[in-house]
Amino acid sequence: MRSHFFAYVSRMRFIQRWALMRNTAPENVQEHSHQVAVLAHALAVIRRDVFGGDADPGLAAAAALYHDAVVVAALYHDASEILTGDMPTPIKYDNPAIQGAYRDVEKMAEQKLLGMLPQELREVYTPILTVPDEETRRLVKAADKLSAHIKCLEELKAGNLEFRQAAEQTRRALESYDLPEVRYFIDIFLESFSLSLDELK
Secondary structure (H helix, E strand, C coil), X not given: CCCXXXXXXXXXXXXXXXXXXXXXXXXXXXXXXXXXXXXXXXHHHHHHHCCCCCCCCCCCCCHHHHCCCHHHHXXXXXXXXXXXXXXXHHHHCCCHHHHHHHHHHHHHHHHHHHHCCCHHHHHHHHHHHHCCCHHXXXXXXXXXXXXXXXXXXXXXXXXXXXXXXXXXXXXXXXXHCCCHHHHHHHHHCHHHXXXXXXXXX
């Protein structure tokens, strides 16, 4: 039996993000997913090691739990966009009916991707693509928003004012999260993304 699952996943690099905005540096879904995985891992480690919370960053998870780890979920968090494309935020969130319909389309895309896997692998990949654990979803969502805000900061640093409003919106969204690890990341790490290479010394 042949499966097209990983061939489809490799096509994440062809899906461009921020499609309605002029970018100084284009960003694809694969690049974004890597950054979200790095950020989600950081948030999970901060939750566990700074705040004493319960999170599985994916470092030394038991084999039975590994597929629910935050990093693995983050790596695949936009996999459905291989089939749906990246819908611009103003459209996706402008109307509750559109938002609900798009969620349904994402779920169908997830099921189509899962259907590409051999039956013996679906049990492992189902929680990776659908993420049933609420706290894992919250951390990945926060990392996703952090990634978006960092993209905005980098574009503004390059003089692209197209991202000014998006930067304000993503910052407000981050500040609205009731997650101490997000506040910690903002306080300790976020400012560095606005600095030049020389300023990082």
